[in-house]
Amino acid sequence: MKPTPMMAQYLAMKEEHQDSILFFRLGDFYEMFYDDAVTAARELEITLTRRDKKNPIPMCGVPHHSARGYIERLIEKGYKVAVCEQMENPKEVKGMVRREVVQIITPGTVMDTSLDEGSHNYLMAVSLAEHFNIAYCDVSTGELKVTLCDEETFFNELAAVKPSEIITAEPFNHALTAKIKAVTTVLSVHDQLSTDLPEQAGQLEATLQPAVHLLFDYVTMTQKRNLAHIEPAVYYHAVDYMRLDLYAKRNLELTESIRLKTRKGTLLSIFNETKTPMGHRLLKEWIERPLINQAQIEERLQHVKTFNDRFIERDELRTALNEVYDIERLVGRISFGNVNAKDLVQLKYSLEQLPVINQLLSKLSINPIPDDQLPEIVTLLDGLNDDAPQSIKEGNIFKSGFNDELDTFRSASKDGKLWLNELQQQERERTGIRSLKVAYNKVFGYYIEISKANLHQFDADAFGYTRKQTLSNAERFITESLKEKEALILGAEEKAINLEYDLFVTLRETLKSFLTILQAAAKRIAVLDVLQNFSQVAQRNDYVQPEFSADRLLNLSDARHPVVEQVMSREDYVPNDCELYDDAFIYLITGPNMSGKSTYMRQVALISIMAQMGSFVPCSRAELPIFDQIFTRIGAADDLVSGQSTFMVEMLEAKNALNNATKDSLIIFDEIGRGTSTYDGLSLAQAMIEYVHNHIQAKTLFSTHYHELVQLDQTLNGLTNIHVAAKEYNGELIFLHKVMPGAVENSYGIHVAQLAALPETVITRARDILQIFEQAGNHDIMPEKKHEHIYEQTSFNLFSSTVEEEIKGLDIARMTPIEALIKLQELQDHIK
Ligand SMILES: Nc1ncnc2c1ncn2[C@@H]1O[C@H](COP(=O)(O)OP(=O)(O)O)[C@@H](O)[C@H]1O
Ligand SMILES: [Mg+2]
Known part of the structure; x- marks a missing residue:
């Protein structure tokens, strides 16, 4: 058919x-x-x-x-x-x-107002040759970055950039596709069309060009319009930043919480003092990409310090930033051709703040934002009405006095309207009908309306009225002179609207020659905004300026967890120290459940990240090395998305750390080995600690519920035992949340169960069983020499050891054969 x-x-x-x-x-x-x-x-x-x-x-x-x-x-x-x-x-x-x-x-190329202003919307192009050549762009702001990396770094980048769409020239193989899809959903194949390399890729090395080329072709193909606002591609080196793999980003809840995937409870959530959308987006980027170059970090810290010292100027800056809109995205829309008058008014307001900001900067001896072309731009925007409408096809965009022709049309229509007022008065007198009115609607234009009550004595012809429309309670008429005037008024209005539209389009085109300077100003504003935000947050929360040690010393005094201390009140949070050296670099952390082990370890990681972002940190004093990478194995959140079991995720995280960590890295292993049987878990945990100790020597915080491991300090010189203290008081457990030297002596598991209000029978029975175990003693699984300490709770090998102990303890000489038999039966039952 x-x-x-x-x-x-x-x-x-x-x-x-x-x-x-x-x-x-x-x-x-x-x-x-x-x-x-x-x-x-x-x-x-x-x-x-x-x-x-x-x-x-x-x-x-x-x-x-x-x-x-x-x-x-x-x-x-x-x-x-x-x-x-x-x-x-x-x-x-x-x-x-x-x-x-x-x-x-497409998801990666939307340019709408619906975009979340606090986040970037990235489109990423990947070109696979010997390496991964990746380019990513926020089409709404014009930012464009490019790099070359290996597969592992590619996935780290994916986690950092979180593009909403990925494009490739040829389909990836199956395994790679699956891995990418776990991070982002929209994967498009785009066969390259054009042969022209975009200007923005011109200055790049040949190996970096394919991805940028692909990206441009795709954007051009989909958007079919001007992309002048996209900036020349900026090359970056992924190793210029602290490396945080997918797991670390997720586990440390930097910008998204694990469970709810929201901002609440994240590191991002405490830096809530940015004033502009650009600042907020940049902040997110800084959190996801802490620096590793000390000079760059110090430069940021120096600014934060300046803002702390000069808080009056900082507050003035904050006030000025309040009036600054999303310049980056406004500029993107100018280039794209979908900017409206309201947008440009926002741009004007924003730019009017620049002189104020620059004056403040000069007081603080900070380089000003280049503004030579600024007066020109502001003059251009000055003609706009402050309450210009969204639509550019309804007029009312420009102020009177902006354009003579426009003023003429406007007064013609205004005069016409005055004339209508006079007409109404005149006709009321002429006809003697006081309720007569002159009005307008879209279908009939201007008309004269007379209510039904007045119609019976009214002779339309006598007054030269022509009947136009009959309503239930009124009649509408027109006259010749009314229609003549109408043509004039409407004609002038239409001309005014058309002229305003043309003037607006011209203005929009003219503004395109200022894209670069506007983008540069937006960037500076974003940086200032993040830094003043760091300062504001630091002062409010009593943070200190971190110092960086050259000899890998990690020394934190009174460190707090930046997020947890906000959730509970500051006074209730117990600060803790952390002191690790080049030759004493592993903390083995024990302590009852709920004592604060995980919190302690995370706080060390978060403080390191904050310091390398250029922020002050929640300590009374902080000296840190610059970490090249942070690895984590925390919590037991099953990776449901990729269908991996908890234990598998645990091992993957551990693998990442063991394969990639260096002496300059930080490793956080929280109760590793939990996901498998006791023997397996204990053996794996011990093997991992030994490996880190002997081969990597990274700063490592290792919490464990295997008390057997505390004996490792006898054989591993770089390992120190610490524990988070708890106290038993009147049969109840009190958490002190205080980190102390040495290993914990009691795991208090039953106390925690009691706190959780398990049935009393279960608690009592558990105590009895524990007592049996404790009497039975402990069999070390460590081949090394015995430790004087007796570590009480062990959770395996206990039944056989009880039996063994019992047999040892029997006084056979004093037993009757029957007694011996009964005992034998009892022991056999026990083992069964
Ligand atoms: N230093 C601290 N000061 C006050 N409360 C703390 C501290 N550390 C932890 N907590 C509280 O204890 C709870 C349990 O901490 P967590 O680190 O999960 O314990 P663990 O890992 O030892 O089981 C946390 O949710 C927090 O409310
Ligand atoms: Mg824990």
């Missing part, structure tokens, strides 16, 4: 956009057909209908004026939408209207 000409046009277009949902413009609607219709109807909860009764085609549609919301919803769900418009006016052509896809909207 042959499709209709229109369906043929549709099918041809769909052929070229197979991986997008095609929004096909038909009059006032965008229609979708076939599978697109089925998908869209399901995702958007709109009605699925059929076209063509005989040969039904699934179809659904959305009105063109509300299409934007629908498109946003599809993009959020990871679809791409190709928007096809009618390129001709159907009234003016015979036959088929020409149609074209004018834009493909």
Whole structure:
């Protein structure tokens, strides 16, 4: 069956956009057909209908004026939408209207106001040759970065950048695709089309160009418009930053909490004093990418210190920043051509703050933001009405006095309106009808209205009125002179609106020559914003400036967990020290459940990250090495997404650490080996500590519930036992949260169970059993010499050792044969 000409046009277009949902413009609607219709109807909860009764085609549609919301919803769900418009006016052509896809909207290329202003929206291109060549771009702000790395770093980058879409020229192999999909959902294959290298890639080395090229081709293909605001690609080296793998980022809850995936409870959440969207986005980037270059870190810290010392200026800066809008994204929209007058008013307000900011900076001896071209830009924007509307097709964009011609049109329409007022007065007198009024509606234009009550004595012809419309309670008329004036008024209004539109487009075009300077200003503002935020937060929470040690010393006094101390009150939080050296670099941490082991270890990691971000830290004094990487194995959150078991995740995290850590790294192993049987777990834990000790020598915090391990300090010189203290008082357990030297002597597991209000019978029975175990003594699994300490609770090998002990203790000489038999039976029962 042959499709209709229109369906043929549709099918041809769909052929070229197979991986997008095609929004096909038909009059006032965008229609979708076939599978697109089925998908869209399901995702958007709109009605699925059929076209063509005989040969039904699934179809659904959305009105063109509300299409934007629908498109946003599809993009959020990871679809791409190709928007096809009618390129001709159907009234003016015979036959088929020409149609074209004018834009493909994809998760990585949306430019809408719907974007979360606190986050970047990145599109990443990956080109695979000998290495991973990756380029990523925030199309809404113009930021473009490029690097070359190995597979492992690629995945770390993926975790840091979190692109909402990835493009490649050729499909990745199956394994790689699966791994990528675990991080990001939208993966597009884009066969390179053009041969021209974009200007933005010009200065790059050849090995870095393919990804940038691919990215540009894709953006150009989908957006079909000017991309002048995209900045020249900036090369960065992934190892210029502290390396944090996927696990560390997640476990330490830097910008997203593990369980709820929200900002609450994260490190990001405590730095809540940025004032601008640009600052907030940059802050997130700084948290995800702590520095490793001491000079760069010190530069940030120095600024924070300045802001701390000069808090009056800092507060003035904060006030100025309050008035600064999202310049980066506004600039992106200027270049993109979808900026409106309201946006430009925001830009104007923002730029008006620059002189104020620069004056403050000069007081603080900080380099000013370059502003030579600023007066020019502000003058350009000055003509805009402060309350300009969203739409640029309704006039009221410019102030009077901005353009003479515009003023003439406006006064013509204004004079006309005055004339109408006078007319109303005049006609009231002439007809003697006091309720007569002159009014306007869109269908009939201007008219004279007379209420029903006055009509019976009214002779329309006598007054030269022509009847136009009859309502239930009134009659509407027109007169010749009214219609003449109407033409004048409406003509002037229309001319004014058209002129304003043209003036606006010109203004928008003119502004394009200032993109670079505006972007540079936005960048500086973002940096200042993050730094003043660091200062504000540091002062509010009593942070100190960290110092960096050259000889790998980690010495924190009165360290606190930056997030936990906020959740509970500051006074309740127990600060702790941490002191690790080049030759004493492992802490083996014991202590009852709930005593604060995990919190302690995380706080050391978070403080290190904060310091390397350039922030002050929650300590009374802090001296740290600069860590190249941090590895973590924390908690027992099952990785449900990738279907890996807890234990497998645990081992993968451990592997990452053991393979990659160096002497300059920090390793946090929280109760490793928990996910498997006791023997396995204990053996693995011990082997790992020995490996770290003998081969890596990274700073390591290792908490464990295997008390057997505390004897390792006898054989491993670099290992120190510490414990988090708890105290028994009147049969109850009191957590002191205080870190003390040496190993813990009691694990208090039963006390914690009691705290959790387990049935009393269970608690009592557990105490009895524990007593038996304790009397039975302990069998060390360590081959090394015995330690004087007796570590009480052991959780394995106990039944056999009880029996063994009992046999040893029997006085056979004094037993009757029957007694011996009974005893034997008892022991056998025990073992069974
Ligand atoms: N230094 C501290 N001061 C006050 N409360 C703390 C401290 N450290 C931990 N806590 C509290 O104890 C709880 C348990 O801590 P956690 O580190 O999970 O213990 P563990 O890992 O030893 O089981 C935390 O949720 C926190 O409320
Ligand atoms: Mg814990």
